[in-house]
Amino acid sequence: MVFNSHIGVLAFPFGTHAAPLLTLVRSLAASAPGFQFSFFNSATSNGTIFNERVSESCENIRVYDVWDGTPEDRVFSGSHFEAVGLFLKAAPGNFEKVIEEAEREIGLKICCLISDAFLWFACDLAEKRGVPWVPFWTAASCSLSAHIYTDEILKAVGSKGIAETAEQEQTLSFIPGLERVHFTDLPPEIFLDKNPSPLAITINNMVENLPKSTAIVLNSFEEIDPIITNDLKSKFHHFLNIGPSILLYPTPPTPDDKTGCLSWLENQNRPKSVVYISFGTVITPPANELVALAEALETCQVPFLWSLNNQAQKSLPEGFLDRTNNKLGKIVPWAPQSRVLAHRNVGAFVTHCGWNSILESISSCVTMICRPFFGDQKLNSRMVEDSWKIGVKVKDGIFTKSETIEALNCVMWSGAGNVMRENVYQLNEKARNAVGFEGSSTKNFEKLLEIINAPN
Structure with missing residues (x-):
């Protein structure tokens, strides 16, 4: 040519x-x-x-x-x-x-x-x-x-x-x-x-x-x-x-036979009941925060799908994997994120607040719990919580057990969480119109x- x-x-x-x-x-x-x-x-x-x-x-x-x-x-x-x-x-x-x-x-x-x-x-x-x-x-x-x-x-x-x-x-x-x-x-x-x-x-x-x-x-x-x-x-x-490009060019389906994320989500019996957790490919929270997040999930008994590399999984509380894996939750080293967020049973996204993740969340009408790390992530999390009102940032930007429980309760089950869901639906509609x-x-x-x- x-x-x-x-x-x-x-x-x-x-x-x-x-x-x-x-x-x-x-x-x-x-x-x-x-x-x-x-x-x-x-x-x-x-x-x-x-x-x-x-x-x-x-x-x-x-x-x-x-x-x-x-x-x-x-x-x-x-x-x-x-x-x-x-x-x-x-x-x-x-x-x-x-x-x-x-x-x-x-x-x-x-x-x-x-x-x-x-x-x-x-x-x-x-x-x-x-x-x-x-x-x-x-x-x-x-x-x-x-x-x-x-x-x-x-x-x-x-x-x-x-x-x-x-x-x-x-x-x-x-x-x-x-x-x-x-x-x-x-x-x-x-x-x-x-x-x-x-x-x-x-x-x-x-x-x-x-x-x-x-x-x-x-x-x-x-x-x-x-x-x-x-x-x-x-x-x-x-x-x-x-x-958002994800609405114009959705990610092509990727095989899920290795991790089984989507089949596990299918087996959850309530829409918007699962928390999806991922912090991108660059940063993993420190060990004490991984422990706090795990303990909060177990205390709240909220179903979760967690993308966490094998090395970081060693920092989780003793017995956590045995008590939760494939029962209360599922932990995998990698997840097809855009397809997971688009699943009807996912109700919240615990995220580092990178821009691509935010766009994927908006495009799937999923509210967020933000734990920013570097660059523009703190600013993004402020916009999520205070300007767009489609999620919350964990207090002081650090996972502690009590603050993470509070964030999960707020986003998943409170009246404030319902308002956030309505806001993200409205933002999603604006994105689709754009x-x-x-x-x-x-x-x-x-x-x-x-x-x-x-x-x-």
């Missing part, structure tokens, strides 16, 4: 960044069959998000491996955050090398660069080529807004410091749509002088460069935060919410197609 345009896509290969970007690219590729998309990502991440079925369905997406920064003479064995540092240190040279390789192989110069928003240097690469730069923000609009207002936040903290500001429980009353957010909810990367990590430096560089973008794209929908949406629309050339035929996300996606199709 002869292609008339070549789009370069730069992925950030950590956490759940690359997969949503691939979902965006697959939808663009399906809508623009005359375009060739080159997807630049680390070999490890590519191996995770691409499988035979995905590769066969994307004839106009070509995959390239980018060096992840690990020295060739060693196998990386450090932490997630060390891996991020190595990767960012290798950039942008690692990307420039494969971009040139892709242009030679395909015989077309890249006419547009789409990147994870963290990869701010894509702005410079696009400027050198005289082509549009379209960053993709993989989190919520509320966290993007917090980063955009970094200077104002630092001025508000001033000489008092974050500790005194936190003591006074001050909120971000000066940021549209974030009036209920506390300073202590903010991502630590905003306070660069206290947290000069490679990721914090990268995000601050991103904030400086985003105004140069042609359009900013989010896997979200305008109606979840209309005040934030309108404010950010006033700051950028195009601010395009095009999701991706509908005349919805805001549908129109924004059409605008994105225009932008990447425009002559340079």
Whole structure:
């Protein structure tokens, strides 16, 4: 097939960044069959998000491996955050090398660069080529807004410091749509002088460069935060919410024969009676919190399905597995999360509050109990509890037995829990309308197609 345009896509290969970007690219590729998309990502991440079925369905997406920064003479064995540092240190040279390789192989110069928003240097690469730069923000609009207002936040903290500001429980009353957010909810990367990590430096560089973008794209929908949406629309050339992608492109059914999660859920006899627990792929709660959560579940006698790796299962209370497994609950090392949340018998989601998990929860009308860990998760949990009112955060963001019991009682059986369920149903309806035929996300996606199709 002869292609008339070549789009370069730069992925950030950590956490759940690359997969949503691939979902965006697959939808663009399906809508623009005359375009060739080159997807630049680390070999490890590519191996995770691409499988035979995905590769066969994307004839106009070509995959390239980018060096992840690990020295060739060693196998990386450090932490997630060390891996991020190595990767960012290798950039942008690692990307420039494969971009040139892709242009030679395909015989077309890249006419547009789409990147994870963290990869701010894509702005410079696009400027050198005289082509549009379209960053993709993989989190919520509320966290993007917090980063955009970094200077104002630092001025508000001033000489008092974050500790005194936190003591006074001050909120971000000066940021549209974030009036209920506390300073202590903010991502630590905003306070660069206290947290000069490679990721914090990268995000601050991103904030400086985003105004140069042609359009900013989010896997979200305008109606979840209309005040934030309108404010950010006033700051950028195009601010395009095009999701939730899970409602447009549901996860293909995955075999459940190894874990039996769905068959176990089928055997539960009451709708909305099961608590699903998962904290993503990066972080596991400390042992004392795992114990507190387990004891709370057993005390409340609430049916549960818990995705917990085998190593962490060793921290559970003595005899807990024998007393509960396949009776009161089921513990598995991995669960097909989107299918689990969509099951009629799941009534609450105990989550780290990553953005993808929140979208999956909203898309399945499931309320949340939040235990945030890092990054934007504290801010997300504040929005879940105080702005969207579709869940609660465990007190002080830490599992204790008594506080976890209180959270379970509130979400599962109280009048307040009924209100949360009604709120999440309403938000779900807004999300479905957004991706509908005349919805805001549908129109924004059409605008994105225009932008990447425009002559340079």
